Amino acid sequence: MKRHYPPGTTPLSSPEEYLEHWRRRDELNEQDRRLTERYRSLKKENPKLAEKVMEELQALTRRQNAMLTEYADRLPIWLHSRCPFCGEPLYWKIDPFDLDGDWWHWRGIQGEWIIPPTCPHLFCVDGALNLEEHQPTEVQRRVVWMASEVPFVKPRLLELGNVIAVIHRLPQKIAGRYTGYPVVYFGNPRPPLSEGSLGWARTEYYDENGMWLIIYDVQDYDLDKWIAARKVCWLAPDDPEHPLVCGLPEDYPFRDVPGRQRPYTIEKGQVWHGYPADGRTGGP
Numbered sequence: 001m002k003r004h005y006p007p008g009t010t011p012l013s014s015p016e017e018y019l020e021h022w023r024r025r026d027e028l029n030e031q032d033r034r035l036t037e038r039y040r041s042l043k044k045e046n047p048k049l050a051e052k053v054m055e056e057l058q059a060l061t062r063r064q065n066a067m068l069t070e071y072a073d074r075l076p077i078w079l080h081s082r083c084p085f086c087g088e089p090l091y092w093k094i095d096p097f098d099l100d101g102d103w104w105h106w107r108g109i110q111g112e113w114i115i116p117p118t119c120p121h122l123f124c125v126d127g128a129l130n131l132e133e134h135q136p137t138e139v140q141r142r143v144v145w146m147a148s149e150v151p152f153v154k155p156r157l158l159e160l161g162n163v164i165a166v167i168h169r170l171p172q173k174i175a176g177r178y179t180g181y182p183v184v185y186f187g188n189p190r191p192p193l194s195e196g197s198l199g200w201a202r203t204e205y206y207d208e209n210g211m212w213l214i215i216y217d218v219q220d221y222d223l224d225k226w227i228a229a230r231k232v233c234w235l236a237p238d239d240p241e242h243p244l245v246c247g248l249p250e251d252y253p254f255r256d257v258p259g260r261q262r263p264y265t266i267e268k269g270q271v272w273h274g275y276p277a278d279g280r281t282g283g284p
């Protein structure tokens, strides 16, 4: 199994370790708030002292960034998919502890999150998150952007040539109560990344040059025609090995998943409509 933890890294493996990590993070954030306030009040009347406070703030920012990197390095890496062209499993980072962690936030898109692709066919890691009718009250720090509660495909991506979507249901719950459905697109050949789409819990995607792009792709929940055309496969949910299945429409195992069939956001524990999935683009 390929699990790309950096050397010497201990993955976060229990809710207690996770809480301890966030206790340290929140402490630094609180210091940041206090120092920023102090800097503002000193700026006019005592610029010399203000400059000292600024230096402290900069040192604090370095510690905060180091903690973010530590979080990213220690995130668990789970099986998300299997390439239908070469069979390589795709292991990907995830924060299974809490929706308030950076992984779930729209800005959580820096290099720290990227795991080297396991095969040349990997195109886009998308997904759905089913809240299972729970109120996600723990989301307080920032905003979560989600494409859907029910697994879906983006027809535009499937029509980019030899592209196949693979749907998986993560066997362990997120935060003990939500269900994650990675929807991963593979291409042979893989289309250019500029033709890609927003990834799971992301509001931007990147081309080969690192340029960010936005598109609110149309989402299709009627998967039968795609399955019949061999454009949608899945991982067998009940087999502990989760092998790849490219089967008949009637065998599709996630047919009756209830929930929101549209983008939603979570802010301060409340669920709202996201931007409609109408094909609109945004951009730099």
Ligand SMILES: [Zn+2]
Residues within 6 Å of the ligand: 083, 084, 085, 086, 087, 088, 119, 120, 121, 122, 186
């Ligand atoms: Zn492959």
Ligand SMILES: [Zn+2]
Residues within 6 Å of the ligand: 171, 239, 240, 241, 242
């Ligand atoms: Zn399993």
